[in-house]
Amino acid sequence: xxxxxxxxxxxxxxxxxxxxxxxxxxxxxxxxxxxxxxxxxxxxxxxxxxxxxxxxxxxxxxxxxxxxxxxxxxxxxxxxxxxxxxxxxxxxxxxxxxxxxxxxxxxxxxxxxxxxxxxxxxxxxxxxxxxxxxxxxxxxxxxxxxxxxxxxxxxxxxxxxxxxxxxxxxxxxxxxxx
Numbered sequence: 001x002x003x004x005x006x007x008x009x010x011x012x013x014x015x016x017x018x019x020x021x022x023x024x025x026x027x028x029x030x031x032x033x034x035x036x037x038x039x040x041x042x043x044x045x046x047x048x049x050x051x052x053x054x055x056x057x058x059x060x061x062x063x064x065x066x067x068x069x070x071x072x073x074x075x076x077x078x079x080x081x082x083x084x085x086x087x088x089x090x091x092x093x094x095x096x097x098x099x100x101x102x103x104x105x106x107x108x109x110x111x112x113x114x115x116x117x118x119x120x121x122x123x124x125x126x127x128x129x130x131x132x133x134x135x136x137x138x139x140x141x142x143x144x145x146x147x148x149x150x151x152x153x154x155x156x157x158x159x160x161x162x163x164x165x166x167x168x169x170x171x172x173x174x175x176x177x178x
Contacts, residue, residue, distance in 0.1 A: 001176070003027055004069035004105075006035035008087035008122075009077035015146045016075040016119075019112050022155040023073055026169050033065060037086050045092035059093040066103050071176060072135075075110035078122040091133075100134035108172045110141045118144035138175040141168045 005024055007016035017036075024032055042056040043049055066072070077084050083091070094101040109126055111119030123142050130137060141164065143149060149158040156162040 001027075001030045001070045002068060003030050003032045003071045003073060004035065004065055005032060005073040006037060007075050007077060008037070009084050010037045010041070010086035011077070014077060015112055015114070015150070016077045016110070018150065018152070019075045019110055019143060019146075020073055022150075023075075023108070023110070023169070025155070027071075027073075030071075033069070035062075035065070037090065040090055041086070042089060042093050045089055045096070050096060055097050056093055059090070059097055062090065063094055063098055063101060063103075066101065066105060069105055071172070072102070072105050072107040073110070074107060075112060076119060076122045076126055078111065078113055078119040081121040082125060083122055095133060102130060102133050102135035104134045104136050106136045106138050106172070106176060108139055108141070108168065109135075109137050110143070112143035112146045112150075114146055116144045118142035118146075139168045139171045141165055 005020050007014045007020050009016050024034065040058045040062055042058050076087065111123040113119040120142055123140060127137065127140060143156065143161060149156060149161055151157050156165050
């Protein structure tokens with residue numbers, strides 16, 4: 001199985017990236033491609049740029065990576081109750097090439113934040129919007145209060161949150177078998 005994973009953040013210290021990396025440790029036997037959004041930086045989307053310059057090569061590259069994967073693992077950072085600008089810009093460009101840019105790929109959708117809502121606003125937005133872009137969301141997980149509930153070498157340390165997370169991993173694995 002080929003897994004495509006990334007955090008919806010361009011921060012060098014992204015806690016969502018840390019959550020993605022931790023999640024990937026439960027899929028070590030699979031072929032994993034871990035992306036960094038910084039490698040997909042594109043000009044700010046505008047219809048004028050689209051008309052004059054066409055689509056950025058990096059948007060095409062990302063769509064090819066999505067097409068080649070069997071599972072996506074995505075953890076979204078939240079800025080001002082929504083997607084980060086870096087992630088939204090990537091979505092804007094990709095959606096202009098292919099409105100169904102998630103290509104019906106199975107997805108584990110996650111979010112985390114330092115606060116107690118765990119990126120809940122961006123998670124709710126993504127749960128409503130991603131299926132319109134042909135995302136097949138198998139399950140979701142939100143980790144609140146990242147700094148209190150996660151340790152670098154151990155992962156999720158809160159027992160109830162860890163149990164919930166493990167049930168999500170199991171559900172995703174089972175969903176892929178169907």
